[in-house]
Amino acid sequence: MNLKAAVDVPRYAEGKTSTVVRGTVPLRKSPQADAGMETQLLFGERFVVFDEKDGWAWGQAGLDNYVGYVQAEALRFSSFEPTHRVATIATPILPAMDVKRPAxxxxxxxxxxxxxxxxxxxxxxDDGCFVYASHLVPLSEKCSDWVSIAERFFGVPYLWGGKTIAGCDCSGLVQSALEAGGVVAPRDSDMMESTLGISLNVKDGFEDLRRGDLVFWKGHMGVMLDATRLLHANAFHMQAAIEPLRDAVARIAQSEGHIRCIKRIN
Structure with a gap:
């Protein structure tokens, strides 16, 4: 979302680009520690700050243009150009080249x-710290099977607004996996539904589905692991779960209705 296109005001403040310097930072709806978490910002990501007050920065995420409040102490205005990304589910920052030192x-x-x-x-x-080199890949290196990244989230607890191994929601899981595969995706399921891939004309039997197809309901989504199994972070299992698509369809139909569409990215 472009703020100038979405908000009609006489004058716009020029944003100041910052870099996230904490592992995971909540992006909140309002400047309170107990406000709802919209999504999470990750170490090294850009965040454009338009206003700062009482320890909170209001701005826009560089990855997906999400807007909200971040605690200002988690940001640094001296930006750096990243060269690598973390390819494992997580990696510790160590103060020295010693695995026994506290992370x-x-x-x-x-x-x-x-x-x-x-x-x-x-x-x-930066800051004289160290990480495991084998846990990193160059930014230009992408995973050819992004669904294999999604599978790593199996069993991760459900967390509204989450997108890491510590907790994730349905679209956070898919967005993170797609990013590892080099696919830029918006944050929310409805935006993914409207922008990603091509719609499939799928029969009631779902015979034509394949690995990587995205299944969308109202306010929910999941990814097919093969022709029959769905992986999705959901509030029924309260975790990222794998189940037959037919089972998910029957259960979700009772509360949210039927599948809205199925999209294929490649």
Whole structure:
């Protein structure tokens, strides 16, 4: 979403680009610690700040243009150009090249870093800290089977607004997996439904489905692992679960209605 296209005001403040310097940062609806979490920002991502007050920055996420409030201490205005991203489900930031040293925090998958050098099994990042070099890939390297990334979320607890192994919602799971596969996707299921892939004319028997097809309901989505099984983070199982598509269709029809569409990305 472009703010100038969405908000009609006489004058627009020029935003100031910052970089997220915490592993995972909630983007909230309002400037309170207990306000609803819209999504999460990850280490190394850009966040354009338009206003800052009382320790909160209001702005727009660089990845998917989501707008909200972030605690200002999680941002740094001296930006860096990342060279790598985390390819494992998470990796610790260490103060030294020693696996026994206490981790400063965990960086989730798709966190972005600038690598300053490498020695043995460790990669040096800004602030003199280190991460495991084998947990990183260059930003240009994409996973050819993005659904295999989605499968890593199996069993992760359901968390509204979440998109990491610590907790995720339905669209956060899919967006994170797609990003690892080099596919830029919006954050919410309705936006993915309207922008991603091509619609399938699927028969009631779902015989023509294949791995990677996206199934959309009102306010919900999941990804097909093959012709019959669906992976989706949902509030019924309260986790990312795998089940036969037919079972999910029958259950969800009782509360949210029938499938709205099925999209194929490639």
């Amino acid at each position: 400063r925090e965990l960086l989730p998958m798709n966190a972005k870093l600038r690598i300053l050098g490498q020695e043995n099994r460790f990669a040096k990042i």
